[in-house]
Amino acid sequence: MASQPSISYSITVRLELPAGGTAISALTTAVEEAGGIVTALDVTASGHDRIRIDVTCAASDTDHAQQIVEALRGLEGVAVHKVSDRTFLMHLGGTIEMASKHPIRNRDDLSMVYTPGVARVCEAIAANPEDARRLTVKRNSVAVVTDGSAVLGLGNIGPAAALPVMEGKAALFKRFAGIDAWPLCLDTQDPDEIVQIVKAVSPGFGGINLEDISAPRCFEIEARLRDELDIPVFHDDQHGTAIVVLASLRNALRVVGKDMSSVRVVMSGAGAAGTAILRLLLAAGVKDVVVADVEGVIHRERPHLHESLVWLAEATNQANLTGNLKDALDGADVFIGVSAPNLLTGEDVARMNDDSIVFALANPVPEIDPGEARKHAAVVATGRSDYPNQINNVLAFPGMFRGLLDATATAIDDAMLVAAADAIASAVTDDELNANYIIPSVFHAEVHSAVAGAVRHAAERSGSVVDVATGVTR
Secondary structure, three states, X not given: OOOOOEEEEEEEEEEEEEOOOOHHHHHHHHHHHOOOEEEEEEEEEEOOOEEEEEEEEEEOXXXXXXXXXXXXXXXXXXXXXXXXXXXXXXXXXXXXXXXXXXXXXXXXXXXXXXXXXXXXXXXXXXHOHHHHHHHOHHHHEEEEEEOOOOEOOOEOOOHHHHHHHHHHHHHHHHHHHOOEEEEEEOOOOOHHHHHHHXXXXXXXXXXXXXXXXXXXXXXXXXXXXXXXXXXXXXXXXXXXXXXXXHHHHHHHHHXXXXXXXXXXXXXXXXXXXXXXXXXXXXXXXXXXXXXXXXXXXXXXXXXXXXHHHHHHHHHOXXXXXXXXXXXXXXXXXXXXXXXXXXXXXXXXXXXXXXXXXXXXXOOOOOXXXXXXXXXXXXXXXXXXXXXXXXXXXXHOHHHHHHHHHHOOEOOOOHHHHHHHHHHHHHOOOOOOOEOOEOOOOOOOOOHHHXXXXXXXXXXXXXXXXXXXOOOOEO
């Protein structure tokens, strides 16, 4: 599938060219003929004979960006002076910073923010450790923890290369939920070491967001931390994805007039995201699910099942179907893919039931070309921003943690995840709902606060919250 020009590959090219004639129009023509999109033309200097212009344009990838530059360089009378990659410019020096909540203008301010006044606060916390939730950044802080083993679609690139993603995550926490999040990129991929490190730093945080840790290690790490910590632990690649998929499915089913409990769902992918999606769908009332991985349909008699798939085989595929993914699609109502690109064709989707739903979420290349899927499915969603119905974790994790922190929650359960999904789904009104709008934008004015409120109420109902005045879990 050919990639469309994207702002992610936006460049600004500084040029000098003749001041008169058709030189400027030649610039835009050259970019468009090279397959790019001009998004801005800014004159930065002008003389009688020559002008300097910054041309900003979107490309589809780095090679395409270079082709656009060469097209501009080939224009008569045009001199290329500088090419800037706007994404790299945004990341110069990092994308986040720490800021003080109070100005330090004089000795009085200094003596309260720091020594000697701060000692009184330290003594209060030593006497009542739960006061840390009230008197420190702990009440509003989340650690974004990774080992760099499964970063985006890039794979095992290590902790240093993962840091820009963790910074971006922290920036989104702040933008959408007002949460102070801190990237912690760990130079180990040993589950025991990761658990010990996170436990050691946990006193300074109100929640732990695990990010980009490969399966199946991520399951063990999350489970152990949830058992051993008194703050919520959330693996976003699992549960954030699951929340938004469930929200999207609720609304897609509204569009086609089908019921969650009666549809047949086929899933591709049994890794971290696929496993969490399955668990949440079952918790939300889906009854008929078949899951396939790279070795075909998962069923109870399949030989050499990995231990992480045993429960999955027992919880799904009640008809004990065998074969491959395409075989399983016959008569299905819903396809959810969190696996690999280009697994399906339009003919495969055509074998599904009428008014079928296709969520092809492999990124950046989905399991099926969305345009091809739309020829046969009533509703199509992807993980991409250049198609309608983008299933994006940003809809979930800021509000999720805002609600958990506000409730002083100590744990997470399925009821909180379902509450978050319901809040996201409800942000799309009946008047707005259609096949191309089943999920709100991440910039929706109310979605994050709605998720936070729903999660807070669910946490308070669960009995897994701390009363900061007494330190008692209630």
